[in-house]
Amino acid sequence: MRKMRRKGLASMAVQTAETTTNSANTVDLGPAAALSCRECGHQVPLGPVFACEECFGPLEIAYDFSAYDTEELRRRIEAGPANIWRYAPLLPVPADVADKPNINPGWTKLVKADNLARELGVTGGLYVKDDSGNPTHSFKDRVVAQAIEAARAFGFTTLSCSSTGNLAGAVGAAAARAGFRSCVFIPHDLEQGKVVMAAVYGGELVGIEGNYDDVNRFCSELIGDPAGEGWGFVNVNLRPYYAEGSKTLAYEICEQLGWRLPDQLVVPIASGSQLTKIDKGLKELIALGLVEDRPYKIFGAQAKGCSPVSTAYKAGHDVVRPQKPDTIAKSLAIGNPADGPYVLDIARRTGGAVEDVTDEQVVDAIKLLARTEGIFAETAGGVTVGVTKKLIDEGVLDPSLTTVVLNTGDGLKTLDAVAGTGLTATIRPNLDSFREAGLA
Ligand SMILES: [Zn+2]
Numbered sequence: 094m095r096k097m098r099r100k101g102l103a104s105m106a107v108q109t110a111e112t113t114t115n116s117a118n119t120v121d122l123g124p125a126a127a128l129s130c131r132e133c134g135h136q137v138p139l140g141p142v143f144a145c146e147e148c149f150g151p152l153e154i155a156y157d158f159s160a161y162d163t164e165e166l167r168r169r170i171e172a173g174p175a176n177i178w179r180y181a182p183l184l185p186v187p188a189d190v191a192d193k194p195n196i197n198p199g200w201t202k203l204v205k206a207d208n209l210a211r212e213l214g215v216t217g218g219l220y221v222k223d224d225s226g227n228p229t230h231s232f233k234d235r236v237v238a239q240a241i242e243a244a245r246a247f248g249f250t251t252l253s254c255s256s257t258g259n260l261a262g263a264v265g266a267a268a269a270r271a272g273f274r275s276c277v278f279i280p281h282d283l284e285q286g287k288v289v290m291a292a293v294y295g296g297e298l299v300g301i302e303g304n305y306d307d308v309n310r311f312c313s314e315l316i317g318d319p320a321g322e323g324w325g326f327v328n329v330n331l332r333p334y335y336a337e338g339s340k341t342l343a344y345e346i347c348e349q350l351g352w353r354l355p356d357q358l359v360v361p362i363a364s365g366s367q368l369t370k371i372d373k374g375l376k377e378l379i380a381l382g383l384v385e386d387r388p389y390k391i392f393g394a395q396a397k398g399c400s401p402v403s404t405a406y407k408a409g410h411d412v413v414r415p416q417k418p419d420t421i422a423k424s425l426a427i428g429n430p431a432d433g434p435y436v437l438d439i440a441r442r443t444g445g446a447v448e449d450v451t452d453e454q455v456v457d458a459i460k461l462l463a464r465t466e467g468i469f470a471e472t473a474g475g476v477t478v479g480v481t482k483k484l485i486d487e488g489v490l491d492p493s494l495t496t497v498v499l500n501t502g503d504g505l506k507t508l509d510a511v512a513g514t515g516l517t518a519t520i521r522p523n524l525d526s527f528r529e530a531g532l533a
Contacts, residue, residue: 120246125185128333129155131435139185141247141330151431152333154185156377163382170348175200177235177341183377184341185334186242195241196270198234199341201226203349203497208465209478213485217356217494221478222346223468229290230503231424231471232367233263236338240327241271243334249325251276253315255308258287259424259502264327265294276324278308290506339367343374346497347384354378354389356494359481361473361501362393362402362447363425365432372439392490393436393447394480396420396455396472402433406440406447413437421452421510422472424502446489450479456510458482462500469504477501 120139127136132150143152166182173179177199178191191197202223210219227234237260244252252268252275254260261277268275277291281300292298301308315321316330327335347354354375360368372391378384395403398420405413413433418426430436440447450458455472458479463469470478477498484490504511520526527533 122185126157128152143332196228198227215492225503229262231259232501237263239338240331240335244325251324255312261291269294339370340374343371355497357496359392359498365430365436390445392445394477395449396422397449400449403447403449454479470500471502471507474500
């Protein structure tokens with residue numbers, strides 16, 4: 094099945110490897126053939142690099158899927174484990190990845206949300222892809238699981254990242270299970286709950302006196318210093334591998350729909366990476382013949398308090414102007430999203446859109462999803478549900494089409510957002526009091 098290094102880009106990858114001192118072409122990362130620049134197409138061998146040496150553009154994985162037979166591949170996936178490794182033939186991981194110690198995220202529920210559909214007037218089928226079911230309760234487990242396998246292949250012994258919370262927990266858990274040292278950097282004044290959720294896995298957790306930008310700047314210095322040698326930073330030098338984890342959302346949604354593309358997807362935007370990789374995953378399934386080639390639309394969702402991409406979309410711009418974030422949707426609060434321009438391209442190319450909602454609408458949407466479907470979403474999930482409602486109200490999203498909305502994390506992570514929700518009544522412990530309160 095994995096006949097590697099064949100024609101085309103694979104042979105280019107080998108040629109490039111021979112002309113550099115990098116020995117990374119010896120690593121086994123399954124169908125991954127090379128790293129390819131998204132801007133200029135320049136290719137380099139697989140290695141722990143993330144920026145193009147020609148133009149500084151972002152690198153992503155190029156694959157060689159040419160050996161695959163569609164029906165054999167479908168059977169192999171369907172016979173695979175109930176986690177992201179069922180898609181190992183389409184990911185930058187070795188074929189025996191399922192046998193390695195990994196927290197094995199994915200294969201989360203695709204919930205048919207009929208109650209929510211009735212409230213929103215959706216008649217074509219509404220689904221919530223609920224990624225709160227991952228081991229550390231957010232979609233970050235998908236991307237970190239990929240980064241761990243790349244770290245193993247490149248011989249790293251320490252796993253690291255800069256984080257504001259969710260990613261720190263995902264790295265801590267994955268490193269604990271896989272037997273890596275983890276050393277994660279966070280702003281020193283994070284909420285206690287987030288600190289505990291990252292620290293409980295036993296790795297080193299370092300508070301940096303400064304804000305998230307300061308943490309990032311420090312990590313960049315550490316990568317270039319001998320002190321950081323042997324360190325894999327999941328979202329920096331392992332970023333091309335890490336980012337591929339988001340493709341599994343697209344694979345799962347289509348397989349769970351019976352190997353069918355949804356008509357419309359609503360995806361939250363932080364850096365924009367997840368949305369671009371979902372699009373990449375859908376295109377791969379079409380190219381491999383695993384789903385019928387028909388149009389789909391991808392909609393991006395942001396909070397108004399951090400809406401650089403939706404602002405650019407509405408203004409008709411191709412560039413994204415940075416903003417200073419001010420929103421309760423902290424997991425989406427990236428004011429200068431690296432993949433913003435790619436998101437604009439995809440939204441326009443597929444006939445989708447990018448929209449934003451206020452913090453008040455985010456809270457309303459969290460409660461709407463909870464009371465209609467029994468799903469308690471974190472604020473990012475409130476953003477996607479809120480944007481879905483707004484797009485339907487505006488006549489942009491077609492309610493007669495099959496629509497999938499992403500919930501990327503558990504509401505327990507962002508309890509403060511719904512802190513005002515509480516008791517219906519307080520009564521004395523007798524029936525008279527119960528009746529007086531109008532509860533009978
Ligand atoms: Zn380039």
